[in-house]
Amino acid sequence: MEEREEKEEKEISQAVIGRLPxxxxxxxxxxxxxxxxxxxxxxxxxxxxxxxxxxxxxxxFGGFGQQGxxxxxxxxxxxxxxxxxxxRNHNFVIIGAGNLGRALGNYLNFESRGFLFKGIFDCDxxxxxxxxxxxKIRDIRELEAFVRDNDIEIxxxxxxxxxxxxxxxxxxxxxxxAIWNFAHVDLNVPEGVQVENVHLxxxxxxxxxxxxxxxxxxxx
Amino acid sequence: MEEREEKEEKEISQAVIGRLPxxxxxxxxxxxxxxxxxxxxxxxxxxxxxxxxxxxxxxxFGGFGQQGxxxxxxxxxxxxxxxxxxxRNHNFVIIGAGNLGRALGNYLNFESRGFLFKGIFDCDxxxxxxxxxxxKIRDIRELEAFVRDNDIEIxxxxxxxxxxxxxxxxxxxxxxxAIWNFAHVDLNVPEGVQVENVHLxxxxxxxxxxxxxxxxxxxx
DNA sequence: TAGATTGTTAATCGATTAACAATC
DNA sequence: TAGATTGTTAATCGATTAACAATC
Numbered sequence: 001m002e003e004r005e006e007k008e009e010k011e012i013s014q015a016v017i018g019r020l021p022x023x024x025x026x027x028x029x030x031x032x033x034x035x036x037x038x039x040x041x042x043x044x045x046x047x048x049x050x051x052x053x054x055x056x057x058x059x060x061f062g063g064f065g066q067q068g069x070x071x072x073x074x075x076x077x078x079x080x081x082x083x084x085x086x087x088r089n090h091n092f093v094i095i096g097a098g099n100l101g102r103a104l105g106n107y108l109n110f111e112s113r114g115f116l117f118k119g120i121f122d123c124d125x126x127x128x129x130x131x132x133x134x135x136k137i138r139d140i141r142e143l144e145a146f147v148r149d150n151d152i153e154i155x156x157x158x159x160x161x162x163x164x165x166x167x168x169x170x171x172x173x174x175x176x177x178a179i180w181n182f183a184h185v186d187l188n189v190p191e192g193v194q195v196e197n198v199h200l201x202x203x204x205x206x207x208x209x210x211x212x213x214x215x216x217x218x219x220x
Numbered sequence: 221m222e223e224r225e226e227k228e229e230k231e232i233s234q235a236v237i238g239r240l241p242x243x244x245x246x247x248x249x250x251x252x253x254x255x256x257x258x259x260x261x262x263x264x265x266x267x268x269x270x271x272x273x274x275x276x277x278x279x280x281f282g283g284f285g286q287q288g289x290x291x292x293x294x295x296x297x298x299x300x301x302x303x304x305x306x307x308r309n310h311n312f313v314i315i316g317a318g319n320l321g322r323a324l325g326n327y328l329n330f331e332s333r334g335f336l337f338k339g340i341f342d343c344d345x346x347x348x349x350x351x352x353x354x355x356k357i358r359d360i361r362e363l364e365a366f367v368r369d370n371d372i373e374i375x376x377x378x379x380x381x382x383x384x385x386x387x388x389x390x391x392x393x394x395x396x397x398a399i400w401n402f403a404h405v406d407l408n409v410p411e412g413v414q415v416e417n418v419h420l421x422x423x424x425x426x427x428x429x430x431x432x433x434x435x436x437x438x439x440x
Numbered sequence: 441t442a443g444a445t446t447g448t449t450a451a452t453c454g455a456t457t458a459a460c461a462a463t464c
Numbered sequence: 465t466a467g468a469t470t471g472t473t474a475a476t477c478g479a480t481t482a483a484c485a486a487t488c
Contacts, residue, residue, distance in 0.1 A: 015455065017429050021422035025404070039469060051469095052457050059471060067470040068464040085428035103323035107420070109404070115424055153431060154424075177434075178427045184245070184329070192438070194430040196423050200327070202241035203416050204335055204374075207398045208305035209237050210414040211373060214397075218412070235479065259445060271445095272481050279447060287446040288488040 012060050019057060020084055022047070027077040039070035089114045091151055092180070095167055096158035097122035097130075097137045100182060104156055105132035118150050123163075140167075147174045156180040157187075232280050239277055240304055242267070247297040259290035309334045311371055312400070315387055316378035317342035317350075317357045320402060324376055325352035335374070339366050343383075360387075367394045376400040377407075 026047055030038060044051035058064050058071070064079055065071040081087055092110075094101045097120050104110075105120055120132050123140040130137050138146065146152070155171050157164060157179055164183040171179065178194040181187055187195050246267055250258060264271035278284050278291070284299055285291040301307055312330075314321045317340050324330075325340055340352050343360045350357050358366065366372070375391050377384060377399055384403040391399065398414040401407055407415050 012433075013455075014426075017426055020429065021419070021425040022406075024425070025422075041469080050457060052459095053455090055470065055472090056456080063471065065470050066464060067462070068468045070469065083429065084425045085432035086425065090428055090431070099323035099326040103319035104420075106319040109421055110424060113421060113424070115428075154427060177431050180424065180427055186242075192434055194427055194434065196427040196430075198418070198420065198423055199241070200324075200418065201329055201333060202245075203418055204330060204333070204400065205241040205244070205304045205306065206234075206237055207374060207400055207414055207416040208310055208335075209240065209303065210416075211310070211397050212305035213232075214412055214414065233479075261445080270481060272483095273479090275446065275448090276480075283447065285446050286488060287486070288444045290445065 010060075016057050016060055019049075020080055023054075023057070024077065024080045024084060024086075027073055027080065030073045031077050035073050037070045037072055040065070042070075086114055089116050090153045091116050091118045092154035092156060093117075093119040093121065093143075093147065093150075093152050094132075094156045094158060095121050095140070095143070095171075096160075097124070097127045097132065098158060101156070101158040102132050104158065105135060115154070118152060119146050121146075143167075143170060144174045147171070147176060153177045154180055156182065158182045161185045230280075236277050236280055239269075240300055243274075243277070244297065244300045244304060244306075247293055247300065250293045251297050255293050257290045257292055260285075263291075306334055309336050310373045311336050311338045312374035312376060313337075313339040313341065313363075313367065313370075313372050314352075314376045314378060315341050315360070315363070315391075316380075317344070317347045317352065318378060321376070321378040322352050324378065325355060338370050338372060341366075363387075363390060364394045367391070367396060373397045374400055376402065378402045381405045 026043065040051040040054040043054055047054075055065075058076070061079070061083055064076050078087075092115055094105055094117070097105075101120060101122075105117055110117065117133065117135060119138060120135055121138050121140045121143055122128060125139075127137050128139045147155070153176070155176050155178070157167065159167055161183050164181075164185050164187065168179065168187050168189060172189055172193055176193065178196070179187060179189065181195055181197045182200070184199060184201060186197075189195055246263065260271040260274040263274055267274075275285075278296070281299070281303055284296050298307075312335055314325055314337070317325075321340060321342075325337055331337065337353065337355060339358060340355055341358050341360045341363050342348060345359075347357050348359050367375070373396070375396050375398070377387065379387060381403050384401075384405050384407065388399060388407050388409060392409055392413055396413065398416070399407060399409065401415055401417045402420070404419060404421060406417075409415055
Protein backbone atom coordinates (compact mmCIF):
# COMPACT_ATOMS: atom_id res chain seq x y z
CA MET A 1 0.00 0.00 0.00
CA GLU A 2 1.30 3.41 -0.93
CA GLU A 3 2.44 5.91 1.67
CA ARG A 4 -0.05 8.72 1.46
CA GLU A 5 1.60 11.10 3.92
CA GLU A 6 3.01 14.22 2.26
CA LYS A 7 6.48 12.90 3.28
CA GLU A 8 6.76 16.07 5.32
CA GLU A 9 10.28 17.50 5.17
CA LYS A 10 11.15 17.27 8.82
CA GLU A 11 12.75 20.50 9.89
CA ILE A 12 16.52 20.21 10.30
CA SER A 13 17.78 21.92 13.43
CA GLN A 14 20.18 24.83 13.10
CA ALA A 15 22.57 22.90 15.34
CA VAL A 16 22.96 20.37 12.54
CA ILE A 17 23.23 23.03 9.83
CA GLY A 18 25.92 24.74 11.83
CA ARG A 19 28.06 21.61 11.65
CA LEU A 20 27.70 21.03 7.92
CA PRO A 21 30.32 23.57 6.79
CA UNK A 22 32.87 21.89 9.01
CA UNK A 23 32.07 18.45 7.63
CA UNK A 24 32.33 19.97 4.19
CA UNK A 25 35.75 21.35 4.92
CA UNK A 26 37.13 18.10 6.31
CA UNK A 27 35.71 16.07 3.45
CA UNK A 28 37.19 18.50 0.95
CA UNK A 29 40.59 18.04 2.50
CA UNK A 30 40.25 14.27 2.53
CA UNK A 31 39.24 14.34 -1.09
CA UNK A 32 42.21 16.53 -1.98
CA UNK A 33 44.41 14.03 -0.19
CA UNK A 34 43.04 11.32 -2.43
CA UNK A 35 41.11 9.50 0.30
CA UNK A 36 38.30 7.49 -1.22
CA UNK A 37 36.24 6.25 1.67
CA UNK A 38 35.93 6.99 5.36
CA UNK A 39 33.98 5.53 8.26
CA UNK A 40 32.12 7.59 10.82
CA UNK A 41 34.56 6.11 13.31
CA UNK A 42 37.61 7.52 11.60
CA UNK A 43 36.04 10.87 10.80
CA UNK A 44 35.10 11.01 14.45
CA UNK A 45 38.74 10.71 15.43
CA UNK A 46 39.81 13.50 13.14
CA UNK A 47 37.04 15.94 13.87
CA UNK A 48 36.70 15.27 17.58
CA UNK A 49 32.98 14.66 17.48
CA UNK A 50 31.28 11.35 18.22
CA UNK A 51 30.75 8.86 15.41
CA UNK A 52 27.17 8.68 16.57
CA UNK A 53 26.65 12.36 15.95
CA UNK A 54 28.19 12.12 12.52
CA UNK A 55 25.81 9.34 11.51
CA UNK A 56 22.82 11.12 12.99
CA UNK A 57 23.72 14.33 11.22
CA UNK A 58 24.12 12.72 7.82
CA UNK A 59 20.98 10.69 8.22
CA UNK A 60 18.93 13.82 8.52
CA PHE A 61 19.35 14.07 4.78
CA GLY A 62 19.05 10.42 3.83
CA GLY A 63 21.49 7.55 3.70
CA PHE A 64 24.80 8.61 2.26
CA GLY A 65 26.75 5.61 3.49
CA GLN A 66 26.86 1.88 3.04
CA GLN A 67 27.00 -0.72 5.79
CA GLY A 68 30.32 -2.41 6.12
CA UNK A 69 31.98 0.19 3.90
CA UNK A 70 31.49 3.66 5.29
CA UNK A 71 31.05 6.81 3.25
CA UNK A 72 32.45 7.61 -0.15
CA UNK A 73 34.36 10.84 0.39
CA UNK A 74 33.83 12.41 -3.02
CA UNK A 75 30.13 11.58 -3.06
CA UNK A 76 29.49 12.77 0.48
CA UNK A 77 31.43 15.97 -0.17
CA UNK A 78 29.30 16.74 -3.19
CA UNK A 79 26.06 15.91 -1.43
CA UNK A 80 26.83 18.19 1.49
CA UNK A 81 27.80 20.87 -0.99
CA UNK A 82 24.40 20.56 -2.60
CA UNK A 83 22.62 20.66 0.74
CA UNK A 84 24.48 23.87 1.52
CA UNK A 85 23.47 25.30 -1.84
CA UNK A 86 27.03 25.42 -3.11
CA UNK A 87 26.09 23.79 -6.40
CA ARG A 88 25.02 27.12 -7.78
CA ASN A 89 26.24 30.71 -7.64
CA HIS A 90 25.02 33.35 -5.25
CA ASN A 91 25.47 36.99 -6.18
CA PHE A 92 26.16 39.35 -3.34
CA VAL A 93 26.73 43.03 -2.73
CA ILE A 94 28.46 44.81 0.10
CA ILE A 95 26.88 47.81 1.71
CA GLY A 96 29.39 50.09 3.30
CA ALA A 97 32.81 50.53 1.70
CA GLY A 98 34.69 51.10 4.92
CA ASN A 99 37.62 48.96 6.02
CA LEU A 100 35.57 45.88 6.68
CA GLY A 101 33.47 46.18 3.55
CA ARG A 102 36.52 46.54 1.35
CA ALA A 103 38.23 43.65 3.11
CA LEU A 104 35.26 41.39 2.38
CA GLY A 105 35.27 42.49 -1.24
CA ASN A 106 38.89 41.51 -1.52
CA TYR A 107 38.39 38.13 0.05
CA LEU A 108 38.87 35.69 -2.79
CA ASN A 109 37.85 32.47 -1.03
CA PHE A 110 34.19 33.31 -1.35
CA GLU A 111 34.37 33.30 -5.15
CA SER A 112 35.66 29.75 -5.20
CA ARG A 113 32.57 28.63 -3.30
CA GLY A 114 30.24 30.36 -5.71
CA PHE A 115 29.64 33.57 -3.79
CA LEU A 116 30.17 36.25 -6.42
CA PHE A 117 31.04 39.79 -5.43
CA LYS A 118 28.94 41.96 -7.73
CA GLY A 119 28.72 45.40 -6.19
CA ILE A 120 29.66 47.64 -3.32
CA PHE A 121 27.90 50.77 -2.10
CA ASP A 122 28.60 53.73 0.09
CA CYS A 123 27.11 57.13 0.80
CA ASP A 124 30.49 58.81 1.10
CA UNK A 125 31.12 60.78 -2.09
CA UNK A 126 34.85 60.46 -1.63
CA UNK A 127 34.67 56.69 -1.92
CA UNK A 128 32.17 56.49 -4.76
CA UNK A 129 33.93 55.79 -8.02
CA UNK A 130 36.93 54.04 -6.53
CA UNK A 131 37.32 50.34 -7.07
CA UNK A 132 37.51 47.27 -4.87
CA UNK A 133 38.96 44.29 -6.68
CA UNK A 134 37.80 45.68 -9.99
CA UNK A 135 34.31 46.48 -8.75
CA LYS A 136 33.32 50.13 -8.73
CA ILE A 137 32.05 51.62 -5.50
CA ARG A 138 28.56 52.92 -6.24
CA ASP A 139 26.45 55.57 -4.63
CA ILE A 140 24.01 54.06 -2.16
CA ARG A 141 21.17 55.68 -4.09
CA GLU A 142 21.74 53.18 -6.86
CA LEU A 143 21.17 50.26 -4.49
CA GLU A 144 17.62 49.25 -5.37
CA ALA A 145 18.08 49.37 -9.11
CA PHE A 146 21.31 47.45 -8.93
CA VAL A 147 19.95 44.70 -6.70
CA ARG A 148 16.98 44.19 -8.99
CA ASP A 149 18.94 44.25 -12.22
CA ASN A 150 21.75 41.96 -11.13
CA ASP A 151 19.93 39.12 -9.45
CA ILE A 152 21.46 39.84 -6.07
CA GLU A 153 20.59 37.35 -3.35
CA ILE A 154 22.77 38.40 -0.45
CA UNK A 155 23.71 41.77 1.00
CA UNK A 156 26.64 42.02 3.37
CA UNK A 157 25.92 44.85 5.75
CA UNK A 158 28.99 46.69 7.02
CA UNK A 159 27.49 50.05 7.87
CA UNK A 160 27.33 51.82 11.23
CA UNK A 161 24.43 50.65 13.37
CA UNK A 162 22.67 53.97 12.97
CA UNK A 163 22.05 53.44 9.27
CA UNK A 164 21.51 49.69 9.38
CA UNK A 165 17.79 49.78 10.01
CA UNK A 166 17.02 52.06 7.07
CA UNK A 167 19.20 50.11 4.66
CA UNK A 168 17.59 46.86 5.72
CA UNK A 169 14.14 48.21 5.01
CA UNK A 170 15.23 49.22 1.55
CA UNK A 171 16.83 45.84 0.93
CA UNK A 172 13.76 43.99 2.09
CA UNK A 173 11.49 46.06 -0.11
CA UNK A 174 13.75 45.33 -3.03
CA UNK A 175 13.35 41.60 -2.41
CA UNK A 176 16.75 40.63 -1.07
CA UNK A 177 16.87 37.03 0.10
CA ALA A 178 19.49 37.23 2.80
CA ILE A 179 21.46 39.65 4.90
CA TRP A 180 24.91 38.95 6.21
CA ASN A 181 24.93 41.31 9.10
CA PHE A 182 28.14 42.80 10.45
CA ALA A 183 26.39 45.78 12.05
CA HIS A 184 26.06 45.56 15.78
CA VAL A 185 22.27 45.54 15.93
CA ASP A 186 19.54 42.94 15.74
CA LEU A 187 17.78 43.28 12.44
CA ASN A 188 14.08 43.15 12.01
CA VAL A 189 13.12 41.38 8.83
CA PRO A 190 10.03 39.54 7.63
CA GLU A 191 10.20 35.76 7.58
CA GLY A 192 11.63 34.63 4.31
CA VAL A 193 14.60 36.96 4.57
CA GLN A 194 17.49 35.08 6.10
CA VAL A 195 19.84 36.80 8.50
CA GLU A 196 23.24 35.65 9.62
CA ASN A 197 24.94 37.79 12.20
CA VAL A 198 28.68 38.24 12.52
CA HIS A 199 29.07 40.23 15.69
CA LEU A 200 32.81 40.61 16.03
CA UNK A 201 32.75 42.37 19.34
CA UNK A 202 30.50 39.71 20.83
CA UNK A 203 33.02 37.13 19.88
CA UNK A 204 35.82 39.16 21.47
CA UNK A 205 33.78 39.37 24.65
CA UNK A 206 33.35 35.62 24.80
CA UNK A 207 37.10 35.31 24.45
CA UNK A 208 37.58 37.76 27.24
CA UNK A 209 35.15 35.85 29.47
CA UNK A 210 37.00 32.62 28.87
CA UNK A 211 40.39 34.19 29.56
CA UNK A 212 39.06 35.47 32.88
CA UNK A 213 37.43 32.21 33.81
CA UNK A 214 40.58 30.26 33.17
CA UNK A 215 42.68 32.69 35.14
CA UNK A 216 40.34 32.49 38.12
CA UNK A 217 40.19 28.71 38.05
CA UNK A 218 43.94 28.33 37.88
CA UNK A 219 46.51 31.06 38.35
CA UNK A 220 45.43 32.38 41.69
CA MET B 221 26.70 25.71 60.98
CA GLU B 222 29.07 26.88 58.31
CA GLU B 223 28.93 25.56 54.77
CA ARG B 224 32.12 23.62 54.40
CA GLU B 225 31.78 22.77 50.73
CA GLU B 226 34.36 24.59 48.61
CA LYS B 227 31.37 26.50 47.11
CA GLU B 228 32.43 24.93 43.85
CA GLU B 229 32.08 27.40 41.00
CA LYS B 230 29.56 25.50 38.95
CA GLU B 231 30.62 25.59 35.34
CA ILE B 232 28.60 28.04 33.28
CA SER B 233 27.56 26.63 29.92
CA GLN B 234 28.84 28.28 26.78
CA ALA B 235 25.22 28.68 25.71
CA VAL B 236 24.77 31.13 28.55
CA ILE B 237 28.07 32.90 27.87
CA GLY B 238 27.09 33.29 24.26
CA ARG B 239 24.03 35.28 25.32
CA LEU B 240 25.81 37.64 27.68
CA PRO B 241 27.17 40.05 25.06
CA UNK B 242 23.68 40.54 23.73
CA UNK B 243 22.27 41.27 27.19
CA UNK B 244 25.16 43.65 27.66
CA UNK B 245 24.33 45.47 24.47
CA UNK B 246 20.63 45.85 25.28
CA UNK B 247 21.34 46.99 28.80
CA UNK B 248 23.84 49.52 27.52
CA UNK B 249 21.22 50.96 25.22
CA UNK B 250 18.64 51.09 27.97
CA UNK B 251 21.11 52.83 30.20
CA UNK B 252 21.93 55.36 27.50
CA UNK B 253 18.21 55.98 27.14
CA UNK B 254 18.07 56.79 30.83
CA UNK B 255 16.06 53.72 31.83
CA UNK B 256 16.63 52.95 35.47
CA UNK B 257 15.01 49.60 36.07
CA UNK B 258 13.64 46.77 33.98
CA UNK B 259 11.80 43.53 34.66
CA UNK B 260 12.67 40.24 33.05
CA UNK B 261 9.22 40.44 31.52
CA UNK B 262 9.89 43.67 29.69
CA UNK B 263 13.41 42.75 28.65
CA UNK B 264 11.90 39.55 27.33
CA UNK B 265 9.62 41.54 25.07
CA UNK B 266 12.44 43.60 23.65
CA UNK B 267 14.95 40.85 23.18
CA UNK B 268 12.58 38.12 22.05
CA UNK B 269 13.74 35.58 24.57
CA UNK B 270 11.66 34.18 27.42
CA UNK B 271 11.62 35.97 30.75
CA UNK B 272 12.36 32.62 32.29
CA UNK B 273 15.58 32.28 30.36
CA UNK B 274 16.64 35.78 31.32
CA UNK B 275 16.18 35.04 35.01
CA UNK B 276 17.90 31.68 34.75
CA UNK B 277 20.82 33.21 32.90
CA UNK B 278 21.37 35.99 35.40
CA UNK B 279 20.99 33.67 38.33
CA UNK B 280 23.95 31.65 37.18
CA PHE B 281 26.00 34.50 38.56
CA GLY B 282 24.03 35.31 41.67
CA GLY B 283 21.02 37.45 42.35
CA PHE B 284 21.16 40.72 40.48
CA GLY B 285 17.53 41.58 40.88
CA GLN B 286 15.04 42.37 43.57
CA GLN B 287 11.60 40.87 43.99
CA GLY B 288 8.80 43.22 43.15
CA UNK B 289 11.19 45.65 41.50
CA UNK B 290 13.14 43.98 38.74
CA UNK B 291 16.70 44.73 37.79
CA UNK B 292 18.58 47.98 38.11
CA UNK B 293 19.81 48.66 34.59
CA UNK B 294 23.04 50.44 35.43
CA UNK B 295 24.01 47.89 38.04
CA UNK B 296 23.19 44.89 35.89
CA UNK B 297 25.04 46.40 32.96
CA UNK B 298 28.15 46.85 35.05
CA UNK B 299 27.95 43.39 36.57
CA UNK B 300 27.67 41.71 33.18
CA UNK B 301 30.55 43.84 31.99
CA UNK B 302 32.63 42.51 34.86
CA UNK B 303 31.63 38.94 34.18
CA UNK B 304 32.73 39.41 30.58
CA UNK B 305 36.04 40.82 31.76
CA UNK B 306 35.33 44.26 30.34
CA UNK B 307 36.37 46.00 33.53
CA ARG B 308 39.98 45.84 32.51
CA ASN B 309 41.98 46.25 29.31
CA HIS B 310 43.08 43.46 27.02
CA ASN B 311 46.02 44.04 24.72
CA PHE B 312 45.87 42.34 21.38
CA VAL B 313 47.96 41.96 18.25
CA ILE B 314 46.96 41.09 14.74
CA ILE B 315 48.91 38.53 12.78
CA GLY B 316 48.62 39.02 9.07
CA ALA B 317 48.39 42.55 7.66
CA GLY B 318 46.21 41.63 4.69
CA ASN B 319 42.85 43.21 4.02
CA LEU B 320 41.12 41.60 6.94
CA GLY B 321 43.94 42.18 9.39
CA ARG B 322 44.14 45.87 8.50
CA ALA B 323 40.36 46.18 8.70
CA LEU B 324 40.39 44.78 12.23
CA GLY B 325 43.18 47.16 13.19
CA ASN B 326 41.09 50.06 12.01
CA TYR B 327 38.00 48.99 13.86
CA LEU B 328 37.60 51.51 16.62
CA ASN B 329 34.75 49.92 18.53
CA PHE B 330 37.05 47.41 20.14
CA GLU B 331 39.06 50.13 21.86
CA SER B 332 36.00 51.47 23.59
CA ARG B 333 35.44 48.05 25.18
CA GLY B 334 38.99 47.85 26.42
CA PHE B 335 40.50 45.77 23.65
CA LEU B 336 43.65 47.67 22.77
CA PHE B 337 45.31 47.27 19.40
CA LYS B 338 49.01 47.10 20.15
CA GLY B 339 50.75 45.53 17.20
CA ILE B 340 50.38 44.00 13.77
CA PHE B 341 52.71 41.58 12.02
CA ASP B 342 53.34 40.28 8.55
CA CYS B 343 56.01 38.35 6.72
CA ASP B 344 55.65 40.41 3.55
CA UNK B 345 58.56 42.86 3.36
CA UNK B 346 56.52 45.27 1.31
CA UNK B 347 54.04 45.72 4.14
CA UNK B 348 56.50 45.90 7.01
CA UNK B 349 57.06 49.47 8.08
CA UNK B 350 53.71 50.80 6.91
CA UNK B 351 51.16 51.83 9.47
CA UNK B 352 47.66 50.78 10.44
CA UNK B 353 45.91 53.37 12.55
CA UNK B 354 49.23 54.65 13.82
CA UNK B 355 50.58 51.19 14.58
CA LYS B 356 53.62 50.10 12.63
CA ILE B 357 53.46 46.80 10.77
CA ARG B 358 56.26 44.65 12.15
CA ASP B 359 58.17 41.75 10.73
CA ILE B 360 56.75 38.46 11.93
CA ARG B 361 60.17 37.56 13.30
CA GLU B 362 59.65 40.14 16.03
CA LEU B 363 56.48 38.40 17.20
CA GLU B 364 57.73 36.55 20.29
CA ALA B 365 59.69 39.43 21.74
CA PHE B 366 56.83 41.84 21.19
CA VAL B 367 54.20 39.61 22.74
CA ARG B 368 56.34 39.10 25.82
CA ASP B 369 57.34 42.72 26.24
CA ASN B 370 53.92 44.23 25.75
CA ASP B 371 51.69 42.08 27.90
CA ILE B 372 49.71 40.78 24.95
CA GLU B 373 46.77 38.53 25.83
CA ILE B 374 45.01 38.02 22.52
CA UNK B 375 46.26 37.36 19.00
CA UNK B 376 43.91 37.82 16.08
CA UNK B 377 44.95 35.38 13.41
CA UNK B 378 44.28 36.54 9.86
CA UNK B 379 46.86 34.53 7.97
CA UNK B 380 46.36 31.93 5.22
CA UNK B 381 45.57 28.52 6.62
CA UNK B 382 48.93 27.15 5.50
CA UNK B 383 50.85 29.29 7.96
CA UNK B 384 48.30 29.21 10.78
CA UNK B 385 49.58 26.08 12.47
CA UNK B 386 53.16 27.31 12.74
CA UNK B 387 52.16 30.72 14.03
CA UNK B 388 49.90 29.19 16.63
CA UNK B 389 52.71 27.03 17.95
CA UNK B 390 54.88 30.08 18.30
CA UNK B 391 52.13 32.02 20.04
CA UNK B 392 51.43 29.19 22.45
CA UNK B 393 55.10 28.85 23.34
CA UNK B 394 55.22 32.57 23.99
CA UNK B 395 52.36 32.23 26.45
CA UNK B 396 49.50 33.86 24.60
CA UNK B 397 46.20 33.54 26.43
CA ALA B 398 43.76 33.55 23.57
CA ILE B 399 43.53 33.28 19.83
CA TRP B 400 40.85 34.95 17.79
CA ASN B 401 40.97 32.74 14.77
CA PHE B 402 39.94 33.98 11.33
CA ALA B 403 41.94 31.31 9.49
CA HIS B 404 39.86 28.54 8.05
CA VAL B 405 41.36 25.70 10.07
CA ASP B 406 40.74 24.13 13.45
CA LEU B 407 43.53 25.09 15.77
CA ASN B 408 45.24 22.72 18.11
CA VAL B 409 46.11 24.40 21.36
CA PRO B 410 46.73 23.19 24.89
CA GLU B 411 43.98 23.73 27.41
CA GLY B 412 44.37 27.13 28.96
CA VAL B 413 44.65 28.84 25.60
CA GLN B 414 41.23 30.08 24.58
CA VAL B 415 40.16 29.95 20.95
CA GLU B 416 37.29 31.75 19.33
CA ASN B 417 36.70 30.97 15.69
CA VAL B 418 35.28 33.42 13.18
CA HIS B 419 34.81 31.34 10.09
CA LEU B 420 33.33 33.77 7.60
CA UNK B 421 32.82 31.26 4.84
CA UNK B 422 31.02 28.89 7.21
CA UNK B 423 28.63 31.64 8.04
CA UNK B 424 28.04 32.36 4.34
CA UNK B 425 27.28 28.69 3.81
CA UNK B 426 24.68 28.66 6.54
CA UNK B 427 23.09 31.64 4.86
CA UNK B 428 23.10 29.83 1.57
CA UNK B 429 21.51 26.74 3.16
CA UNK B 430 18.74 28.82 4.63
CA UNK B 431 18.07 30.62 1.36
CA UNK B 432 17.73 27.27 -0.36
CA UNK B 433 15.54 25.79 2.32
CA UNK B 434 13.17 28.70 2.23
CA UNK B 435 12.96 28.61 -1.55
CA UNK B 436 12.15 24.91 -1.52
CA UNK B 437 9.51 25.23 1.16
CA UNK B 438 7.76 28.10 -0.55
CA UNK B 439 8.38 29.33 -4.08
CA UNK B 440 7.97 26.14 -5.96
C1' DT C 441 -0.67 45.57 53.25
C1' DA C 442 -1.30 44.24 48.31
C1' DG C 443 0.99 43.85 44.04
C1' DA C 444 4.87 42.85 41.51
C1' DT C 445 8.53 40.29 40.28
C1' DT C 446 12.39 37.67 41.47
C1' DG C 447 14.91 33.25 42.55
C1' DT C 448 14.43 28.55 42.21
C1' DT C 449 12.39 24.04 41.72
C1' DA C 450 9.95 20.98 38.66
C1' DA C 451 8.38 19.72 33.97
C1' DT C 452 9.26 19.68 29.24
C1' DC C 453 11.64 19.70 25.28
C1' DG C 454 15.43 18.87 22.22
C1' DA C 455 19.98 17.34 21.23
C1' DT C 456 23.58 14.07 21.99
C1' DT C 457 25.21 9.54 22.90
C1' DA C 458 24.80 4.55 23.24
C1' DA C 459 23.31 0.30 21.55
C1' DC C 460 22.24 -2.93 18.24
C1' DA C 461 19.72 -5.05 14.43
C1' DA C 462 20.04 -4.63 9.45
C1' DT C 463 22.88 -5.24 5.63
C1' DC C 464 26.71 -4.54 2.61
C1' DT D 465 30.28 -16.47 5.01
C1' DA D 466 32.39 -13.39 8.58
C1' DG D 467 33.52 -8.73 9.58
C1' DA D 468 32.60 -4.10 9.31
C1' DT D 469 29.89 -0.34 9.63
C1' DT D 470 25.73 1.92 8.72
C1' DG D 471 20.90 3.48 9.85
C1' DT D 472 17.88 3.84 13.48
C1' DT D 473 15.75 3.18 17.94
C1' DA D 474 16.26 3.83 22.81
C1' DA D 475 18.59 6.02 26.79
C1' DT D 476 20.80 9.90 28.59
C1' DC D 477 22.01 14.31 29.18
C1' DG D 478 21.51 19.24 29.12
C1' DA D 479 19.05 23.34 28.12
C1' DT D 480 14.77 25.76 28.02
C1' DT D 481 10.32 26.79 29.77
C1' DA D 482 6.68 26.78 33.25
C1' DA D 483 5.16 27.33 37.78
C1' DC D 484 5.10 29.17 42.17
C1' DA D 485 6.73 30.17 46.85
C1' DA D 486 9.68 33.77 48.75
C1' DT D 487 10.15 38.49 49.41
C1' DC D 488 10.72 43.22 48.24
